[in-house]
Amino acid sequence: MNEVCFKTIDQDNPHTLATYKKNGGYQIWREILAGKWTPEKIIDELKTSGLRGRGGAGFPTGLKWSFMPRNQAGQKFVVCNSDEGEPGTCKDRDILRFNPHAVIEGMAIGGFVMGATVGYNYIRGEFKEPFYRFEAALAQAYELGLLGKNIHGSGMSFDLYSHLGAGAYICGEETALLESIEGKKGQPRFKPPFPANVGLFGKPTTINNTESFASVPSILSHGGQWFADLGVKNSGGVKLFSVTGHVQKPANFEVPMGIPFKDLLKMAGGVRSGRTLKAVIPGGSSTPVLTAEVAMNMTMDYDSIEHAGSMLGAGSVIVMDDSTCMVKALTRLAHFYYDESCGQCTPCREGTGWLYRILKRIIDGNGKAADIDLLLSVQDKIIGNTICALGDAAAMPVESFLRHFRDEFDHYIKHGKSIIEVKNSGENIK
Amino acid sequence: MLEIEIDGAKVSADPGEMLIAVTDRAGIRVPRFCYHKHLSIAANCRMCLVDIEGSPKPKPACSTPIAEGMKIWTHNDKTKISQKAVMEFLLINHPLDCPICDQGGECELQDVAMDYGADISRFTEGKRIVEDKDIGALIQTDMTRCIHCTRCVRFGDEIAGVMEMGATGRGENLKIEPFLAYGIDSELSGNMIDICPVGALTSKPFRYELRSWQMQSVAGVSRHDLVGSNLLSQTYKGKVKRIVARENSDINETWIADRERFSYQGLSHENRLLMPQIKIEGKWQEVTWNVALDFALKGLNNAVLNNKQTDRLGALATNTATLEEFYLLQKILRGVGTQNIDYRLNIKDLDATINLPSNIKLTDLETLDYGLIIGANLRLEQPLINHRLRKAVLSGAMVDVVNVAEFDFNYQPNNHNIIAPNQIALLLAGVLKVVLESTQAEVLPDLQNLNPNATAKQLAARLLRADNAVIVLGEHLLNIPQVAIIAALITQIAQHTDSKTLNTSLSANSKAADLAGFTPGRDGLDANTMLTAQLKAYILLDIYPQYDFYNSPKAIEAFNNADTFIIALNSFKDEVVLEYADILLPIANFYESPGSHVNIEGLVQSFPAAVSAPGEAKPAWKVFKVLADLLQLPGFDYTANQQITSEATMHQNPKLSKVDVSKVDVSIDLTMKKGIDIIWQKSPYAIDVLLRHSPALQMTKIGQINTASMNAATAKKLKLTQTDDYLGVPVVLSETVADDCVFINANRQTWDRGQ
Ligand SMILES: Cc1cc2nc3c(=O)[nH]c(=O)nc-3n(C[C@H](O)[C@H](O)[C@H](O)COP(=O)(O)O)c2cc1C
Ligand code: SF4
Ligand code: FES
Secondary structure, three states: OOOOOOOOOOOOOOOOHHHHHHOOOOHHHHHHHOOOOOHHHHHHHHHHHOOEOOOOOOOEHHHHHHHOOOOOOOOOEEEEEEOOOOOOOOHHHHHHHHOHHHHHHHHHHHHHHHOOOEEEEEEOOOOHHHHHHHHHHHHHHHHOOOOEOOHHHOOOOEEEEEEEOOOOHHHHOHHHHHHHHOOOOOOOOOOOOOOOOOOHHHOOEEEEEHHHHHHHHHHHHHOHHHHHHHOEOOEOOEEEEEEEEOEOOOEEEEEEOOEEHHHHHHHOOOEOOOOOEEEEEOOOOOOOOEEHHHHHOOEEOHHHHHHHOOOOOOOEEEEEEOOOOHHHHHHHHHHHHHHHOOOOOHHHHHHHHHHHHHHHHHHOOOOOOOHHHHHHHHHHHHOOOOOOOHHHHHHHHHHHHHHHHHHHHHHHHHHOOOOOOOOOOOOOOO | OEEEEEOOEEEEEOOOOEHHHHHHHOOOOOOOOOOOOOOOOOOOOOOOEEEEOOOOOOEEOOOOEOOOOOEEEOOOHHHHHHHHHHHHHHHHOOOOOHHHOOOOOOOHHHHHHHHHOOOOOOOOOOOOOOOOOOOOOOEEEOHHHOOOOOHHHHHHHHHHOOOOEEEEOOHHHOEEEEOOOOOOOOOOOOHHHHHOOOOOEEEOOOOOOOOHHHOEEEEEEOOOOOOOOEEEEEEEOOEEEEEEEOOEOOOOEOOOOHHHHHHHHHHHOOOEOOOOEEEEOOEEEEOOHHHHHHHHHHHHHHHHHOOOOHHHEEEEEOOOOOHHHHHHHHHHHHHHOOOOEEOOOOOOOOOOOOOOOOOOOOHHHHHOOEEEEEOOOHHHHOHHHHHHHHHHHHOOOEEEEEEOEOOOOOOOOOEEEEOOHHHHHHHHHHHHHHHHHHOOOOOOHHHOOOOOOHHHHHHHHHHHHOOOEEEEEOOOOOOOOOHHHHHHHHHHHHHHHOOEEEEOOOOOOHHHHHHHOOOOOOOOOOHHHHHHOOOOEEEEEOOOHHHHOOOHHHHHHHHOOOOOEEEEEEOEOOHHHHHHOOEEEEEOOOOOOOEEEEOOOOOEEEEOOOOOOOOOOEOHHHHHHHHHHHOOOOOOOOOOHHHHHHHHHHOOOOOOOOOOHHHOOOOOOOOOOOOOEEEEEEOHHHOOHHHHOOHHHHHOOOOOOOEEEEOHHHHHHOOOOOOOEEOOEEEEEOOOEOOOEEEEEEOOOOOOOOO
């Protein structure tokens, strides 16, 4: 546990430069500056490590870095996505709070590999403390001469800036994030072109999640194989899981990929006393919900979760016990996407509001029998038809909630109230 | 070239093309709302989804680049299901107010809904309602109908160059609205009406007038400027009800300026002249055309023909007349034996005029790498020429400006050189000297003692460096004493730097007047000398002297001479004309007569009449034809306007010789006199009588421009303050005006220019 991004978390002053250095921090970056690494070698190690993008889509990081036209002349950028807006996710916040230097070093390494001399870390607007932690770490790195122009006389330069968002979930989508850094309204661009070709300010850009960047220094110092061996096939390494919801001890856990879900649940203290597990959303609110039974038999890695019918996503495990009304839960999620849609493209702008209104009508006791089919039809019309994946994220939970908990919806429509009799008033929460 | 397959048929396409461009070219209909070929791709409406083999979900045709071997199905079930899905989403919040929507019948949403929409809505919640804002006199908003395609937003950003409409808010609350409270002011704003696919943005003057299918569309060409924008006049029961753009990629693409779009309103103004009238013993009488023309003939006979004093007959015309009108009127005058013919009413010294060719095509302006604009506010004076230059700038060209005041540009010029009018010739002489020296050409003796300043050196260097440069000479310097020299200097500079030139100093249909020979021959009097020559008779074509002349009082005085017989052909009633005319003949204005415009490229564009003129008014060319017959002049056996067009375009005007650049004489007086120059411009929506009678345009910010701008030093010399009027125009103090210069942009008549 806590071997990569959370390496320093149990030490005193985990976020400081001294602590980071004591744990071998900036070693790789210094080696790079000394000319001991080539970009190809780094990409190879990353490929071997099996590191997959921790922002949700799980795209192999080594492969992504190899797409960058690194030898193309002109400015290029690396961008870190610390927007962390997905309900259920809170891991990047803690990386920024407790190990900001790993992010800086990871981005600097990325800059070297991709031939980019400027990087931006886009930090979620509400992350005041993490932002100041990161800023302080940046200042220290500059002070030490690890960033800037012609670093240590190596001829290499890397400048890093942080950029505070303004509280829009959509700005976590990589191209909306780029627009936002450019000072424009944060709304996704259509693809192609992809950021690797036309990114920030129209220049080639690589965007990775905070955890992805923060994992890179450890991978390089211990070797890709070491990282791969920590995990399982197709899911190399360790991963931060944010376990939230109806558990005794909600927290972030950095554990090896492939750990059984039930062990992870145990680490979080299990469900609240006197309650039983009802459902799990394993990868953040946009991933399909799973029933307790399925969840208890899966392991926490890409393949197993996919096999179970959902996605590992950003590793945000939302645990629901038997006091949960699934109709209300879905309504709450639908409201989130309805509220956060950028409004740019038709299916998402119109569809998310429609989904929410149907659900709201049901929980207000005005549902109609035909509403179930209508929900399924509307979500199906959103999926795949939008500019970015927010549309899919809004639609997917609807299908899975209805697939697994159809009877609750039927009951609500028929009786005008929830099947869950227990008042969710907080008296059961320990 | 790549080959792809669309609906089973092989089609070839260029690499990098978007699918929709290929399907459009192949004539395959893919529904779309946000796509517009002259705007950037937004891919936000999602209507154009088509099935691409190998892709799990349909992809948007507007933003999917083609790839070799791609197989696309534009009408299969998968495509249809997706398109229907998008259509349903678009309609759930769209009001069902088609019966009262002006867009009805020409609504892209309505059209597609007929193909893809469902009959019954499954959406039972309340529909979204958006509050409307008043965004000005030209565009009516009904934003509840907006489908957020952002065409209008992109138009502002990309074409008009001012992002007047924006998308605020997010999700369902995304609103398309002006960013600023003052609304929409751009000179191209009306194009948003054309491109809005639904009834969110419609023409305010046209509101609730008619259904599009009730109208007939007649192709037309505008005569307000040198472009000759192509348009459609849409008519109903003999009235022009609306003007929309007509595509012509060589001329105006799909855009027209607001001036073109809304001036038609003037056609139905109550001031239209409807009946022929003759003045008998100081009293006006309405008469028939026969009586009127008889009266005209008698008047001419008495005044100049019978006594063989034809050299005391003159003809003057507005610069918006048609090629054919110019041609026939000069033919009559030359037929009876005089060359006192002119349309250049606004020029102080017709002996020293601008002699500068225009030798670049509008489309080629886009590929320039350097432009030097001298004495022009192109954005308001020639909006679509400005648009092409703006495109050049957006793709990397550099533009410098030498002007007497700073104007609002919709792109970023490199340097605004604000130069006193009397110093501009000196600056250009400096440019020429540097150019001659750097090209090892002989430096003219007059320039030997000149020391070019830094600006001159910079401009020369840029002209020399550029591969494709143009020098534009606008209308502002028309009346400064050094204008002929300035034109000669530009000619020389252009020749030695291999630059093109563009002369916009005389606008509207003045190119047609030149082509028709509507200028005094060697023995004729020009517009200024006529006024002092005590002529005995005039034929005046749509002239309103209080607006049109450089020296209005002098013109009015000359016309009011008791012995002078005046035949006034006018489209509008006018107090001043009533005073001096002996006979008033009502004539057609824009869209009421066939004719031709000659644009800055020399392109002759002919158009038919869209409606007939109101009341007894007739097209002027017909009046001239009958008059010529009455005068028994040979060669007027025309039965159709086109016959005149071909004769006019064949006709070689002896005066219209090519400028021989090698012989341009640059004799320049380096000790140019100091003094305050007054640059008098009619404001952009006051340049002709039709515009002055168009109420909506007059209400706009551009329509309201009426200022005499000068800097504090000039004001002090003239003993003026901010609260004064100067020559009847309110004074505005601004340090962006050059020294020794008053820049007037007036939308009122002028009685006295104080010179
Ligand atoms: C609506 C939406 C929100 C997203 N929010 C985040 C986010 O908060 N953080 C993040 O790292 N990725 C987010 N992503 C994924 C990013 O677009 C992108 O895939 C990711 O930053 C790539 O980094 P990785 O390869 O390291 O995972 C979001 C995607 C969508 C569609
Ligand atoms: S107002 Fe018209 S053009 Fe503008 S976004 Fe709405 S529908 Fe599109
Ligand atoms: S036309 Fe393609 S998405 Fe709008």
